[in-house]
Amino acid sequence: MAKEFIKGNDAIVKAALLAGCQSFYGYPITPASEVAHAAAKYFPRVGRTFLQAESEIAAIQMVYGAAAAGQRSMTASSSPGISLKMEGISYLAGAELPCVIVDIMRGGPGLGNISPEQSDYNQVIKGGGHGNYRLIVLAPNGAQEMCDLTFKAFDLADKYRNPAMLLADGFVGQMMEPVAFPAPIEELPAKEWALRATAESKDNLVNSIYLDNDELEQRNYDLTAKHDEIEANEVMYEEYLTEDADMILVGYGIISRILRTVVDLARADGLKVGLVRPITLWPFPKKIFAELSGRINSFFVVEMSEGQMIDDVKLASGCSRPTHFYNRMGGNVPTVDEILAAVREKYTATAV
Amino acid sequence: MAKLILQKPKGFYDSFYRKPGDKENTHYCPGCGHGIIHKLIAEAIEDFGIGDRTIMVSPVGCSVFVYYYFNTGNIQVAHGRAPAVATGIKRANPNSIVISYQGDGDLAAIGGNNILQAANRGEHITVFFVNNAIYGMTGGQLAPTTLPGMKTSTTPYGRDIQNEGPPMKVVELLSSLDGPTYLERTAVMSNASIAKTRKAIRKALQCQIDGLGFSMVEMLSACNSGWKVDPKEQYKWMEEMMLPTFPLGVVKDVREEREGWFRETRTMTDEAIKQELDLTMPEPTIFPSELKKGSYHNPSIKLAGFGGQGILSAGAMLANAGMEQALETSWIPSYGPEMRGGTAYCFVNLSNKPIGSPTVTNPDVLMAFNRPSLEKFEAEVKPGGLLMYDSTIIDIEPTRKDIEVLPVPATQIAEDLGNTRMANTVMVGAYIAQTGIMAPAAIDQTLPLALKRKTMVDANKKALAAGVDYVMSR
Structure with a gap:
């Protein structure tokens, strides 16, 4: 396929659609709004869902619902918005729901400014949300990787049933570079655990509450084992x-x-x-x-x-x-x- | 064989297998309204035959364990967020019946905006809202629905409406929106009121089944432990305390006026998807070109001028064309504070190896389109580099002697062609002619992509050629 000369922010959206992403739940925030603009333009064109949520908090929870229903789903925001999404990210990780979150970082703390910074590292790598969980975080450095790592993020999210993040900044998002887009993916992975509104999937439960201490401890050990597996297999540099x-x-x-x-x-x-x-x-x-x-x-x-x-x-x-x-x-x-x-x-x- | 006269509705699990301990009874306190409401919903699910395609959304609160009971798909969600999660589920699968089951703290306090917006969108979900005027699970605290003067663990002296405001009337609040289709308040306190609640629950579910939009039933329900009221007195308490504030009845019902509709799902071919994503670039033609000087190799280029002079698009034109000539290219606009102060600029890199930093302190090439840009950036040009400027507009001359200087009357040339706005394209033409970095045909090839107004393609081709001619005839 011939290359496209395209902004990183737009490359994310096209790549997500080629990767089979079925819904995008957004909320405006500079400098991530461009991602939502492109999603609003392209998702409906290919029969996928775009919805502007009432808040960052709602957007990530809509993703939680969509992911639970078995969709490849995503949202995009920038630093203060990512802070708001932390509740949802912890729940997604707790319920082991795959999804992709894009963070186009900006200056902080507080309202900061809209220029590029890399000060979200700690909040996205070291937790941010509550509990023992890990977010798979990919850091593209150009438009081609905005595409390639979006694909990768969806694949890793599904493979490990874990939320994945694309961590970029306004600089990478704004930059135009040549991008070779891959072909649309043929088949999405089957999700036996998802709430598909069918007789077969009726016994499925999406949940992160374990009142019994030992049960929750075991749950955490299981998550740790998964984190170890990701650390062993998925490092890229x-x-x-x-x-x-x-x-x-x-x-x-x-x-x-x-x-x-x-x-x-x-x-x-x-x-x-x-x-x-x-x-x-x-x-x-x-x-x-x-x-x-x-x-x-x-x-x-x-x-x-x-x-x-x-x-x-x-x-x-x-x-x-x-x-x-x-x-x-x-x-x-x-x-x-x-x-x-x-x-x-x-x-x-x-x-x- | 004994005749079966009473059995659990099929909307419930036969045995509550997810529940620790006792698998037969619910975890609710004796006298609590949740059990009755659960049963009414379970019966409706069975009677409507929708169990297989129903997803129950369990909130945070006493009903956090809704998934212990309902023989449906189940999901447990964060405090107050059920309507947002339900939105994601319903949009993913328009055939599903999505039920959000929420209490008053969950729905009216922390999730206030989520319910408001889902209702306003007319989301095709059904909300069963249990109003018992108090937080139960967390230990009897004030809810938005707590009654004036009512003592709770966070209003030990009674709700003071000057401090906490008066009780929130949720269905009335939502009824001011155009979005919802069906809103009713009922009570669970007597056979008659339970019968009305049963009917309301069925109407609300039917509303969703028929694709008519958002439906919600607010149900007044007892919490004798939270109220610290003798269970024998609880219904009397409801009647005396709750009903005056929360009148029962249908608050909004426009089912008759609405047409049922369902979101469609669509599958598309790969080709159609690529078409819709504008990923239809033809394989480019590579046009032979020859650099005129070694110093023109792998340039980093800064283009600068006023906003509106087409600086950014001239840069993109160059980079886009470079890509089609199999070069590595990058384009980045000025970002942040530099955008103020009369100059907009962008950086373009054209290289035959991977591009590192997309911006550099000392560019190989500066194209200055206005005087402030020349004044500001002349000093930055790398020694031995190339400075081009629009000599129609800029009335001063560069002073550097260690760089190559090329004045181009770009605006004059563009004006002669009938449109001064094409000065940027003239300058691009002059640049490629001066350096030989690519053939004019390479720019021509990508002009339709670089220009927003497709009607301007031919005129810009002429402008490009005029820029080339200017340099060639010097």
């Missing part, structure tokens, strides 16, 4: 020029694109710098950091937040190497030059 590197830059989303250029420029200056870019933020690519820490001098984490993912880098590497940090906040996207200057300052070659 990208390495760039890491083999002989002394310093490893770490960043996700749009930052990883900027870091790629930083690596090229640093290399041109003779600095042995490489890049690790987590694609799944949960499950976090722990192993590669543990591995690299045995042969590099330092890590250098760049985030558009106060420093949230850096904790996971430190944990994964056992704090065994200096972990430098550079950040911008408030909607400022760091430039190649400012990062490069910071990298030069911290760079030291590994003694042989």
Whole structure:
């Protein structure tokens, strides 16, 4: 199929429809509204449901209902809206309902602003909602991945009966790039557990309440086993020029694109710098950091937040190497030059 | 053989197997109205023969365990959210009969907006709303329906309407909306009132079965433990305390005026889906081109000017065409504070390797369409880079000596063609001619996609050619 030149936000919607998504429940919020606009345009065209809910809270609960009924269903929002959806996300995880949630992150805390930030990392990776649950979180860094990882998110959600999130920012959402869209999927996975309004599915129950302590404990152990399985099987990351590197830059989303250029420029200056870019933020690519820490001098984490993912880098590497940090906040996207200057300052070659 | 004269309705499970302990009786307190209401619903489900396609939505509250009892599909949901969840279920499966069973704290307090909006949408669901003027499950707290002066665990001195406001009359509230089809308030306190409730429940369900829209029955119901009233006195209490505030009867019934309808489901072929998603790009033709200078290789380009000069679309035109020539391309508009102060700009990258940062501090190429852009961004251009500017509009000259400068009277050329708004396309033509990065035919090929107004395609082709000619004839 020929490529389309398309905005990341639009690519999500077309990819979702090709992936068989049957309903989109939205609520307006900048900078995620574009996703809802595209969904409102395209979902009805192919006979799927688009509904603007009365709130973020209602939107995620409509997704809960649709997912329980067996649909591939999704919603999209931005940081303050994601905070509101946390109740529903915990229930979805508790009832083991698959769905896809898109977060086009913006500046916070509070109303913050509408410019790109990466300060939702903690709320989406470390919980946000109550209880022991995990959200599968995929971080695209361009329009093609907005498409590919939307597909992936639906597949993983169904495979593990777990909500999955596409975590992007306004920068990736606004950027236009060529996208090769896959063909529409042939068949959706069967969902024996779903409420299909048939005699066969009548005994099905979608539920997250277990009053008996032991029963709920067992339930949690079962979820933990599932989380372990996801961690064992679904980690995704990208390495760039890491083999002989002394310093490893770490960043996700749009930052990883900027870091790629930083690596090229640093290399041109003779600095042995490489890049690790987590694609799944949960499950976090722990192993590669543990591995690299045995042969590099330092890590250098760049985030558009106060420093949230850096904790996971430190944990994964056992704090065994200096972990430098550079950040911008408030909607400022760091430039190649400012990062490069910071990298030069911290760079030291590994003694042989 | 003994004649069977009484049995559980088939709408219930024979044995409440999900319930811990006793599998025969409900978990409700003696005298509680929930049991009677459950039975009326279960009988209706059996009589209507809808058990297989019914989904019961269990709320939070005393009726959190509705799924212990009903021989239907079951789902338990978050506090107050039942109408939103029911919406998702019903939309997913228009053939299902979706019943939201809610108490007053759940429906009228925390879920107030959810019920209001579902009712207003005329959602094809049925809500059975149990009003007992108190929170039961959580320990007898104030509900929106708690009566004035009534003592609860959070109004130990009685509901003070100056503090908590007066009781909320839910069916009356919803009746002000055009959305709902059928709204009635009944009571569960005497044989006669139970018979009326039975009838109301059936009307409400029939309303959904017939595709007539949103139906709800508010049922006044006893909670002697929450009220701290002797069970023997509970119906008297209801009569004296509740009925004056919550009058019984049909509040809205427009079933006769409405036509039944059902959402249709549609299946489409792959081809039709791609068509509807505008994914019908033909395989592009690659037109040979030759770079005129090594420094024109893999450019990062900044286009800047006033909003309305077509800066963003000129960038997209270039990037879109580049993609069709098998280049890696990216386009990103200025974002955030830069948009203020007289300049709008975008970045375009054209490259034969993966593009890292879509924005750079020092672009290889600057196309300036107004004076503020030239003044602001001239210094940014990478040494050895290319600066192009609209010399019709910009009345100053660049001062840098370490870059290549190309004035293009783009607005004048566009005006000669009859439309100054095409200055952006002229500039694009001048750029590709100057650099040789792609053939004019490559831009022509994607113009229909890049332009919102398809009637402008031919005129823009001319503008592009004029930009090319300008450079070639210099």
